[in-house]
Amino acid sequence: MLISLTHLKLKEMAKKHNIEKAKRLVKTAKERGAKLVVLPSLFPVGNGFEVYDNEKKMRSVVKNLAEKIPGNTSEIVIKLAMEGQVHVIAGPLLEQAGPKVFLTTLVISPDGEIIGKYRKVASSEKDIRLGISNGKEPMHVLLDKKYGLIAEDDLMSPEINRLLYFGGSQAVIGTMKAYPRKQDSVKHLAIARTLENDMSYLINGEIIENEEGDIVGYSPTFITTPDSLIYKEANEEDSIVLVESTMITTNHDNLMSKAGDLESIITGLCKSVKRAKTANNVQPIKDHAAT
Numbered sequence: 001m002l003i004s005l006t007h008l009k010l011k012e013m014a015k016k017h018n019i020e021k022a023k024r025l026v027k028t029a030k031e032r033g034a035k036l037v038v039l040p041s042l043f044p045v046g047n048g049f050e051v052y053d054n055e056k057k058m059r060s061v062v063k064n065l066a067e068k069i070p071g072n073t074s075e076i077v078i079k080l081a082m083e084g085q086v087h088v089i090a091g092p093l094l095e096q097a098g099p100k101v102f103l104t105t106l107v108i109s110p111d112g113e114i115i116g117k118y119r120k121v122a123s124s125e126k127d128i129r130l131g132i133s134n135g136k137e138p139m140h141v142l143l144d145k146k147y148g149l150i151a152e153d154d155l156m157s158p159e160i161n162r163l164l165y166f167g168g169s170q171a172v173i174g175t176m177k178a179y180p181r182k183q184d185s186v187k188h189l190a191i192a193r194t195l196e197n198d199m200s201y202l203i204n205g206e207i208i209e210n211e212e213g214d215i216v217g218y219s220p221t222f223i224t225t226p227d228s229l230i231y232k233e234a235n236e237e238d239s240i241v242l243v244e245s246t247m248i249t250t251n252h253d254n255l256m257s258k259a260g261d262l263e264s265i266i267t268g269l270c271k272s273v274k275r276a277k278t279a280n281n282v283q284p285i286k287d288h289a290a291t
Contacts, residue, residue: 001144004029007221007234009207010046040206047177051217066094081108150174165197168254178217200248
């Protein structure tokens with residue numbers, strides 16, 4: 001299966017503009033043979049949470065953009081998948097679920113069905129201060145291969161990525177929010193996870209442009225493999241990175257089925273990490289069927 005990562009320059013809070021760009025790149029990817037298209041974090045507006053220090057404004061953004069799934073934004077993703085006749089992985093998006101808000105990645109089939117919904121497990125300190133909740137566990141989605149799904153700060157958690165490895169991931173697909181500096185650290189983290197788990201990582205970054213047209217933050221879009229480390233990367237804005245899944249996937253046994261207590265041990269480690277993060281804050285804020 002040909003996979004397309006989309007490296008978009010997103011104008012902050014300009015939904016119509018960004019969606020049209022995404023639509024054009026989905027069409028381009030389809031024309032070049034892609035069967036799966038990955039879209040950036042918060043692609044309709046751009047994920048600038050780490051770019052700006054004005055947390056009052058960011059909390060307002062979270063409140064205004066969070067919506068139920070299905071909802072307006074998820075319907076946009078569904079329409080992109082159906083019009084392009086491709087699978088789409090989009091997110092995370094801000095999901096309102098009862099009183100909680102999650103950063104949620106969706107997997108959409110070409111006929112518009114939501115076949116996967118993954119809530120980001122590893123929250124950043126900024127996420128916690130903005131009132132965003134953690135998901136509970138990593139997730140796989142089964143397409144032509146078995147892919148582990150991650151979002152943003154999940155890349156920084158060895159435990160989460162190890163759990164995907166033990167669950168039989170053949171490659172990991174994830175997105176990364178924009179940062180104002182030290183963007184190359186994202187590549188170093190992905191290389192570390194690749195070598196630790198003998199798996200390729202497909203990381204979809206983004207570029208954030210403010211209302212004046214200045215670039216205020218970005219993250220790289222790239223693919224790692226155990227042999228090549230950085231196998232491919234985007235060098236231009238509003239471009240796609242194509243890769244054939246057979247070139248970057250590795251067969252792994254599902255070790256969970258062979259060791260009954262392994263999942264509980266590693267999941268416990270993930271929870272310990274979340275508890276430690278909360279404890280360190282001065283004001284703490286209290287497999288999908290496709291697998």
